[in-house]
Amino acid sequence: MSKKTKPDVTVDAVEEEFDEAAVAASSGEWGGAGDTRPAKNFWPSFKRLLGLLSPWAGLFWLATALGVGWVALTVAAPKVLGEATNVIFEGVISAQMPADATKEQIVAGLEAQGQTDFANMIAAMEHFVPGAGVDFVRLGQLLLIVILMYFAANILDYLSGYTLNRIVVQAMYRLRASIEDKIHRLPLSYFDRTKRGELLSRVTNDVDNITNSLQQSLIYAVTSLLTVIGVLVMMFSISWQLALVALVVLPITGVIFAIIGPKSQAAFKEQWKKTGRLNSRVEESFSGHALMRVYGREADMREAFDGENEELYRAAFKAQFFSGSMMPLMQFAGNLSYVGIAVLGGLQVASGQLRIGDVQAFIQYSQQFTQPIAQLGSMAATVQSATASAERVFELLDAEDEVPDAVDAPELIPGPGRIEFADVDFSYSTERELIRDLSFSVEPGQTVAIVGPTGAGKTTLVNLIMRFYDVDAGAILLDGQATGELRRHDVRARTGMVLQDPWLFQGSIRENIRYGRESATDEEILEAAKATYVDRFVHSLPEGYDTVLDEDASNVSAGEKQLITIARAFVADPAVLILDEATSSVDTRTEVLLQQAMAALREGRTSFVIAHRLSTIRDADLILVMEQGRIVEQGDHESLLAAHGSYRRLYDSQFAGAVDAVDDAESQTT
Incomplete structure (x- = not known):
């Protein structure tokens, strides 16, 4: 297990210079x-x-x-x-050979008898003593x-x-x-x-x-x-x-x-x-x-x-x-x-x-x-x-490295976590344009929900905030500073992230939660676990917080995995919190508890929530509706429903359409 990558937690990896070798x-x-x-x-x-x-x-x-x-x-x-x-x-x-003869006499005698090869062989012997x-x-x-x-x-x-x-x-x-x-x-x-x-x-x-x-x-x-x-x-x-x-x-x-x-x-x-x-x-x-x-x-x-x-x-x-x-x-x-x-x-x-x-x-x-x-x-x-x-x-x-941070990159000024997109353009390839002229701002403490069909650019938006990718044009501002000019480490150290697919390593539950911030005390871990309802199921495990998760964390449920990753993000205490379908793996009752916990923990934080289930974002301060890399609508839940636009169509497809299907089924059986 390598502790250098953090796919679903606060990104606080130290980017060091590597040795000459x-x-x-x-x-x-x-x-x-x-x-x-x-x-x-x-x-x-x-x-x-x-x-x-x-x-x-x-x-x-x-x-x-x-x-x-x-x-x-x-x-x-x-x-x-x-x-x-x-x-x-x-x-x-x-x-x-006779002992009273010399080597020369024996060679001469052999030659006289016509045994020339034998004579030559004896003549070549260096230490021959008859x-x-x-x-x-x-x-x-x-x-x-x-x-x-x-x-x-x-x-x-x-x-x-x-x-x-x-x-x-x-x-x-x-x-x-x-x-x-x-x-x-x-x-x-x-x-x-x-x-x-x-x-x-x-x-x-x-x-x-x-x-x-x-x-x-x-x-x-x-x-x-x-x-x-x-x-x-x-x-x-x-x-x-x-x-x-x-x-x-x-x-x-x-x-x-x-x-x-x-x-x-x-x-x-x-x-x-x-x-x-x-x-x-x-x-x-x-x-x-x-x-x-x-x-x-x-x-x-x-x-x-x-x-x-x-x-x-x-x-x-x-x-x-x-x-x-x-x-x-x-x-x-x-x-x-x-x-x-x-x-x-x-x-x-x-x-x-x-x-x-x-x-x-x-x-x-x-x-x-x-x-x-x-x-x-x-x-x-x-x-x-x-x-x-x-x-x-x-x-x-020899693969091309990530563009290094500027040597004279300015220090990140501590701030409340205001995010602003200013005329942002971004594409993964030149053949297909994805995000074009995207502009919006999020005030500190606000919860922003990002919704839209698959491929609309929701996850891409989050990747840009984390600076996993750099924008092609425009700028993303964090408390007034362009993230593209800052060190990636500074930007990611202020951000916590929980992905749709939970990632846990082989270790205790306590170690997995502390992975968000290595200096976290046991009391802070317990506080985060209680806030995210991890504490609710940990006590049923044989070793409690010291229970070691096996390979792929198969000894806990999918929902419990996600709760642990959320607790890990919370213990990091980030200024900006990103939840990419973080509640998709939990049951309905756990989802309700998580919504309550998130409401308290989002206090004072700028939060981005990517969600397909619109029921999870009713209380968001701002909802951004994206289509083909553009924000086509923005507002709160009630105002967007009243606008009868893209958001209303998404909402009806999830709820009104389901109700109509049930009504049709009932009418056919009567």
Whole structure:
């Protein structure tokens, strides 16, 4: 539960400057690409993704140094082990030779007998002593050195992996923080046009995919690259001919990357796009589950889900097919070079060009060479998946921020809460005009009811008062000051709001009420609860005000939820009170009690009430009747009824029409 958003209470969120890292993440500075627009292809996005790690460059180079030490030890170990093999092989051969002969005599004798290859092999032996046998002392020393080298290498490998993992975790921590900050800087219009499930998918699934992918790939990428370099040096030091055979794998790898890489990137991007859509479908299904059952639309919802699930399946299968084919193809290329090394190495040993221990070491090097390349191929698919997710996250971070408050914005002068609309124009889009030349004023302490058909602009009017949107022309004045020139925080801190759909978080009833004003005492909470009749039902709950509301507050009724949200707004003690169909979820008796409570609590406050049920606004000081963004009538209840205009038609449609329908039904039954 995040306490940074207040969809139905006094808006008192502190708009702070974000730390440099969050700004860098949202502006593209981390990526160093110099372009803050959403990434459109792999390399800019990948470069920006790596840029997320730049604040920890020092740790990265430390991990690299540890990786260099690990590579040096693991690369040198096969050479030492090959020397141990030479000790054994040369010892076995020497034991079969006469001890009173020299190495040169034995070589000459073999050549004289026509055994030239055998003679060349013995001539290449560096520590051959006829009749000496295996030198177990030297063999033990070499084996001990190899064991110590591998032991030290494992320690360095662990330290390197720990350091790189720490970098990734810290970078993702900062990325999540920057996303959280970004969400609170986005205008309300962004959330109006973005599905909640899609937004949640980017914040959760995509960030988790980036985290997991970097943890899997970054740790091995450094060591794999260093291993390739170290192994190449050792292979060329043993035999440049065999090294060239081993390098055959590189052009094959390049072809594999060139063919499969772009296809894999596109497939992963499509997979995460489909994942976001499916999440939106699931979220929609669960949030409206009861209504879906009422209308018997389970089959339709299941069919829609199955369709999108099938699309995700195909996209995921395609992505995994391309990524999964990378490793087998790399291994096939490695096996080709392995066959060539085995054949050519055997010929060189037979001809005396290499010792058998050198070939053994080279075969180990060839495996060490192809294995990191195969890992890099596998990591390429993982990185492509992470980059596809990063593109979606960067699109969120690059979304246009809400226009910031002016640095020299004037302070809000305390006042009684007079509201004035002066020639206000507003539209959500340029294609459709909504509010035009709207002017009216509300005196402090007055209750203003706003009525009209759906789409007339009632909620929009409230959004403008709260400065969720800025007007296109004209001005909205709060105690004589234009709200567009003030800080949003100052404007919203003076305003309390209760929406038609109650919003409660998982916590106690006391905490939910105190959410309106954190400094509220228990006495103030009790006073607000009594005034809104929350106290009437709280005592029937097992823990009273300390009763913890479960997920979606399902352990209280819909009407009781709304009563709690109203109490939350009242405890904030705002100068301006906005009730957007606040009584629509309560029963008739509770509605009457609320009307009485509101009459007392509206004393000294400017109140705006959006209502469809005209019975709830009879006592309003001023009723504004809106149609297509314009005020077509204004006055009190009695005067508007007497005018026989739009208000009278709305009133008759709710009451007179209902009475006529009852009379008709009775006449038909008699």
